[in-house]
Amino acid sequence: MxxxxxxxxxxxxxxxxxxxxxxxxxxxxxxxxxxxxxxxxxxxxxxxxxxxxxxxxxxxxxxxxxxxxxxxxxxxxxxxxxxxxxxxxxxxxxxxxxxxxxxxxxxxxxxxxxxxxxxxxxxxxxxxxxxxxxRERLELANRELENHLRELRDDQTAGRQVQLNMLPASPWGSGQYLFEHRIIPSLYLSGDFVDYFRVSETQLAFYLADVSGHGASSAFVTVLLKFMTTRLLYEQRKLQEQGPIRFQPSDVLGHINRSLISCNLGKHVTMLGGVIDEAQQTLTYSIGGHLPLPVLCVDGKAEYLLGKGRPVGLFPEAEFENHQIPLPSRFSLTLCSDGVLDCVEGTTLKEKEDRLPGLIGQAGGDMQRFMHLLGLDQTKVMPDDISVLLLSRTSE
CATH class of the missing domain: 3.40.50.2300 (Response regulator)
Structure with missing residues (x-):
């Protein structure tokens, strides 16, 4: 017609x-x-x-x-x-x-x-x-998309810089203890985060967190984690102006759990947190739904620490348990996000988890050797964020 x-x-x-x-x-x-x-x-x-x-x-x-x-x-x-x-x-x-x-x-x-x-x-x-x-509409859409991507890249660059500025120095030594970390994001921004810091004259604290999801929304939660832990430490120091601070890792996880739920962000976190008491030579740690568990390596023998707990930010009634172990004069403790398991040989998750302590034992507390055994470097793109936190003491 x-x-x-x-x-x-x-x-x-x-x-x-x-x-x-x-x-x-x-x-x-x-x-x-x-x-x-x-x-x-x-x-x-x-x-x-x-x-x-x-x-x-x-x-x-x-x-x-x-x-x-x-x-x-x-x-x-x-x-x-x-x-x-x-x-x-x-x-x-x-x-x-x-x-x-x-x-x-x-x-x-x-x-x-x-x-x-x-x-x-x-x-x-x-x-x-x-x-x-x-074609003209597509060209216009492409120009708009390029502008949006440019803005997104600028935002991501700024966000990445914020994340890098929040991360602790690596390596960082305090007293007899040495801390080191590696983070390889699957995207430009990471949903994994690590931190370690001195709490008092005789206490060192650390944690590794893996936020659900990837990208900017998960990276935003890592900023909140840094803020919440810093705020909690500040409040505790006001209550106890000198001497050891009495809060436990379970208190930190509980505080973050309540804060994330109240924020209603639709995000949760798996975490491992610990406090080293240098006077007592003990490690007190708490687990918030995180796998793999921390691996303690002493005299070349590497084993998982015991413990379990619910993810942080999901259950209002969640309670977190503290575990305490004596620290040997020489040891290394390795904390990994679950993205590390993608780099371990095995057809099932259990096979990968069973092989991980052996790799950590081979590394002998050396971060570079451990990353090499995993086949990782800072430029490799992985399907999941990867983070490793390694703390060690090599002499009394």
Missing amino acids: QLPGTTLLVIDDDDQVRQSISIHLEQCGFEVLQASRAHEGLTLVAGQRPELVLCDLYMSDMSGFELLAQIADARPDTPVVVISDDGVMSDVVEALRLGASDYLIKPQADLELLEHAVRRSLDRARLRTENQRI
Whole structure:
């Protein structure tokens, strides 16, 4: 069915042919303009802007090739059907080269063929126009997407810098203890976080956290973790102006659990936290739904510490248990996020967990060797965030 208001222009100095073509096309539902001269036709092309032009290839006032070229220059999107007395191949080739959409031979006895050629040329032209509109919309969408991606990259760069500034120095030594960490994000921002710091003259604290999900939303929670632990430490120091601080790792996990639930962020955290008492030579730790468990390595023998607990930020009634162990004079303690297990050989999670202590034992408390055994480096892209926290004491 022809769209209403479709205007055609017929340019031909043969009045009988022009009238015959025009009458038939009007009966087909087109609005038809007529021109008996090429110059008159060009004026109508410029003023009336017809959707298609039919022109004779041989006219008295201008060559059809020149007419075709001028129409192509003035209205390159307007299809032109050329009508000729003969079908000389060189003329057909030249007309198509100059932009003709079709080439017909007259006398035009089969007017249905003419109508078909017109409709086909119109359909192709409209398809080209629609494709052009689609390309323009896609180009606009791509430019907007590039702008959004640029803004996102800028935001991520700023967020990454915030995360890096929050992380502790690595390696960091305090007294007899050495702390070191590695974090390899699966995306630009990490949902894993580690921290260690001196609590009092005789206490060192540390934790490793793995926020659910990936990317910016999870990275935002790591900022909250840093804020919450710092705030809790500040409040405890105000209560006890000097001497050891009495809060336990379970208190920290409980505080974070309540805070995350009240924030209603839809995020939870698995955590491992501990406090070293240098006077008593003990480690008190608490587990918040985190696997793998910490691995203690003494004299080349590596074993998981015991303990369990619920994830942090999911259950309002969750309680977290403290575990205490004496610390040997020489040892290393390795905390890993579950992303590390992706780097361990094995077909099942249990096989991977069983092999992990052996790798830690081989590393012997050396972070670089442990990362090498896992096949990791800072540039490798992994499906999950990976973090490792290693603390050690090599002498009394």
